[in-house]
Amino acid sequence: MNICVFGAASSEIDNKYIESVERLCEKLAQNGHNLVFGAGGQGLMGAAARGFKKGGATITGVIPHFFKDADIEAIYDHCDELIYTDTMRERKAEMEERADAFLIVPGGIGTFEEMFEVLTLKQLGRHEKPIVIYNYLNYYDNLEKLINNSIREDFIRETCKTLYGFIDDEAEILKYLNKDNSVDYSVKQLKDG
Numbered sequence: 001m002n003i004c005v006f007g008a009a010s011s012e013i014d015n016k017y018i019e020s021v022e023r024l025c026e027k028l029a030q031n032g033h034n035l036v037f038g039a040g041g042q043g044l045m046g047a048a049a050r051g052f053k054k055g056g057a058t059i060t061g062v063i064p065h066f067f068k069d070a071d072i073e074a075i076y077d078h079c080d081e082l083i084y085t086d087t088m089r090e091r092k093a094e095m096e097e098r099a100d101a102f103l104i105v106p107g108g109i110g111t112f113e114e115m116f117e118v119l120t121l122k123q124l125g126r127h128e129k130p131i132v133i134y135n136y137l138n139y140y141d142n143l144e145k146l147i148n149n150s151i152r153e154d155f156i157r158e159t160c161k162t163l164y165g166f167i168d169d170e171a172e173i174l175k176y177l178n179k180d181n182s183v184d185y186s187v188k189q190l191k192d193g
Contacts (some may be wrong), residue, residue: 001177002060003028004036004099006114007044008107009073017044020136021105022051024170028103029055031174036098038091039063039082041074044105049076062094092117101130101177106139122163122183123190130181131164132173140166159190 007021025035025048035052038045039061052059061079064087068075075082085091092114104115121127133140144166150156162183165176183190 001033001100002036002098003033003101003103004095005048005103006111007105009040009043009045011042017106018047022047025051026055027170029057034058036060036095039075039079041076046076053078060098062091064088064091103132105134106136119163123160125187128182130177132176133164133166135166135168157190
């Protein structure tokens with residue numbers, strides 16, 4: 001399975017996040033999974049790539065030309081395949097197309113945007129790929145509160161919680177990715193509009 005990892009590109013984060021993501025991704029690789037990601041060489045993107053590489057996986061990086069041209073972020077230099085796109089939209093589309101599952105690790109604005117896009121696409125029936133939100137050290141607790149508040153206020157349907165796994169344990173992530181995560185709801189049962 002090709003797992004697309006969305007996460008922080010910054011190396012200014014606490015090292016405990018980096019160590020955790022690297023360890024988790026090594027285990028994913030040892031379980032036969034490969035990596036599709038944004039090709040970053042630092043932060044949690046770099047940790048994911050190092051972990052998958054240690055575990056013997058194939059690594060596919062996808063990055064817009066302008067990241068390299070403007071020296072926006074370091075590119076992981078051990079990708080088995082490196083794909084350049086013209087835009088961020090093309091980058092996401094390429095990663096989404098190549099992925100069989102999505103793993104969202106702690107991150108910032110870009111990670112949030114990628115996460116909500118794959119969640120929205122799943123809600124609209126555009127894919128049925130597993131989505132895991134890795135709540136390491138309770139990083140995404142406030143996201144869970146936001147979603148629950150949106151459900152209470154009738155902005156999101158309760159059934160949308162079936163679209164993803166909200167998990168803080170590495171072993172549980174492996175189990176979740178290896179089981180059938182099909183959604184048994186129609187788009188109408190997931191979204192009113």
